[in-house]
Amino acid sequence: MMAHAKNAGKFLQDDRRSDWQDKALWAVRQKRDIAAGQVKEWEKLREQASQIKEHTLSNLDGYLLDFEEIALQNGVKVHWATDAEEFNKTVLQIIRAKNAKKVVKSKSMLTEECGLNPFLEKQGIEITDTDLGERIIQFRKEPPSHIVLPAIHLKKEEVGELFHEKLHTEKGNSDPTYLTGAARKHLRKKFLEADVAITGVNFAVAESGTVVVCTNEGNADMGVQAAKVQVHCMGIEKIIPKTEDLSVFIRLLARSATGQSITTYTSHYRKPKPRGEMHVIIVDNGRSSHLGITAHRNSLKCIRCGACMNTCPVFRRSGGHSYGSVIPGPIGSILAPVHRTKEKKDLPFASSLCGSCSNVCPVKIDIHEQLYNWRQELNEKKLLSTTKVVSLRIAGKLLSSNRLYNFSGKTARWALRHMPRKVIYNNLNVWGKGRELPEPPEESFKEWWNKNKK
Amino acid sequence: MNDQVTKNRIGLFIPCYIDQFYPRVGIATLGLLQKLGLEVDYPVEQTCCGQPLANSGAEKEAIPVYKNFVRNFSKYDYVVSPSGSCVYHVSEHYNILEQTDEVRKVRKNTYELCEFLVDILKVDDFGASFPHKVGLHQSCHGLRGLKLGTPSELITERNSKVHQLLNKVKGIELINLDREDECCGFGGTFSIFEPDVSVKMGKSRIHDHETNGAEIITATDMSCLMHLEGIIRREKKKVKVMHIAEILNSSNL
Helix, strand or coil: CCHHHHHHHHHHCCHHHHHHHHHHHHHHHHHHHHHHHCCCCHHHHHHHHHHHHHHHHHCHHHHHHHHHHHHHHCCCEEEEECCHHHHHHHHHHHHHHCCCCEEEECCCHHHHHHCHHHHHHHCCCEEEECCHHHHHHHHCCCCCCCCCCCCCCCCHHHHHHHHHHHHCCCCCCCCHHHHHHHHHHHHHHHHHHCCEEEEECCEEECCCCEEEEEECCCHHHHHHHHCCEEEEEEEHHHEECCHHHHHHHHHHHHHHHHCCCCCCEEEEECCCCCCCEEEEEEECCCHHHHHCCHHHHHHHHCCCCCHHHHHCHHHHHHCHHHHCCCCCHHHHHHHHHHHCCCCCCCHHHCCCCCCHHHHHCCCCCCHHHHHHHHHHHHHHCCCCCHHHHHHHHHHHHHHHCHHHHHHHHHHHHHHHHHCCHHHHCCCCCCHHHCCCCCCCCCCCHHHHHHHHCC | CCHHHHHCCEEECCCHHHHHHCHHHHHHHHHHHHHCCCCEECCCCCCCCCHHHHHCCCHHHHHHHHHHHHHHHCCCCEEEECEHHHHHHHHHHHHHCCCCHHHHHHHHHEEEHHHHHHHHCCCCCCCCECCCEEEEECCHHHHHHCCCECCCCCCCCCCEHHHHHHCCCECCEECCCCCCCCCCCCCCCHHHHCHHHHHHHHHHHHHHHHHCCCCEEEECEHHHHHHHHHHHHHCCCCCEEEEHHHHHCCCCC
16 A cells, blocks of 8 residues: 555544544635635636746746845845755854854744754754744644644644643643643743744745745744844745735635635735844755646645645545645645655545645646646656556556456456355455445346347 | 437447446436437447546556547547546546547537536426435536536536536435535545545545435436445445436436
């Protein structure tokens, strides 16, 4: 069995957790429907967003240079990083230049992707995730299970226990208000102590050199306002041409992500504070080579809203960790194999191809079609298992010949009718694990037609 | 009703798994089309549309299967099938064949049954009567692929060809579901590659129908129903499955 299927099976052993997670994420999907439904021109907005991204991806170099030029004029220090290693080192340099020891970070999938936390920790730097969900999983030393709701796989009781251990909250108390109160107190201390604040970037506006960060907890602002040095980390695909483009994306992002009409804090950072320093690190880490692959270019439009995860019936039941990649779910299943094809070859199969992901995607990425195309590509690259390839080849022969098809159909039906149950429902019969096989009829439709209609 | 269509040649496409396991669905489809005055032919050399292969990544290996399909069906004005998923596959994924006149014709003229009844035949009344509580499982490829209805994700005007037909059936009571168009978890070979998630999804789907009082679960795709029926029988549940052709073709019970 492939990795995702195996991991999902393990997650599903706890039936109640799976049900609970499914319900929680479905509730977010419903909130999204209501919020999107209140925008009459929703489908037009999606199209517009997709086109802006299309245009930007085709002129990425120019817009990035425009951004750099204006940002420099604004007094921002702009850095470029080719890969994760260069990115991590750049962050470290900024921290070291200030003799800083303590860093706070607001949510950033890019830093997850580059492994920033473990890298800095090894260098003796204390880095604290300040988004509540991120802090919870940081305490647990595990990766986020969802890009917007990183701790959605955990119940409040588990968080209560964790906080009791880490923050000395009352044992057995899992009241959300009480727990968030404790987290708030704990994080406030971290904010005040930090010398450097790191944030991700939701959008970077080329014409003004602004970076825009959306959070619901205000933690990016707390960090940035309290620390002398602010560092914003962006993938090259986060750039958009104009401020007016923001009006399209900001309307789509929060509604798609959580069903809010706007995130609680949508912060625009353009210039360093008085006596402060503002850095922007522009990171490639494989994106420009991804851009060069026509078949998969579209997936670079992703604005990381997580809507495809909330709607995906597979994700909801198997959980984010089953995908084993920083970006899980449908979008992650087409992103991960771009650079780690061999390692992530199971992900394009972790989908029933229902197509709901493509319909919720605010930038109209054809996710389910890409999943289908990935499957073909993996076969062409000879990355499917031998058993699969052999059985597909046999099936191809059977299904292209009427005679072989009729014969094998008849034989299979006969066998199903006459073999003892023990023989049919063995370990190799994966269908039979949780399902009965159809009751085989005496005659096929074709046999019936030949008898009655010919 | 569009009477012009009765003069056309109609080819019946019965997908492989319906042929082998659910001949009654093929018979109901044929019966319904004939009841509506159509001359229907069934080319006996047909096998499968090739979707199971392509879905697993073996599109290239499926080409001989595609060619067999085109060979069998290119002579008809319309090809009609009781499976949205297979029809979607033919119209969408036969793009990898050389686009000869025959291939283009087959891709354009292959219709899912409900789509054919509503869009081409424009039926008003077909005298169906089915006094039962029915839940409609909206199969994904029909719904989102063939656009038989508006999926719940899209913010556009609502319509549904399938509901339009079911609403004409006398005595039928269509139940509402908590999740109107969630996938059942079959997904073709997904059901084999990801058995645990697949079964879990199927169980949720059945639960939704059961708690909302369905006696029968129906769909435009027997494949979804085969998966659901497999779980229903394993778990010895009361609810039954029936293909929509069987309901539309039932005149008195």
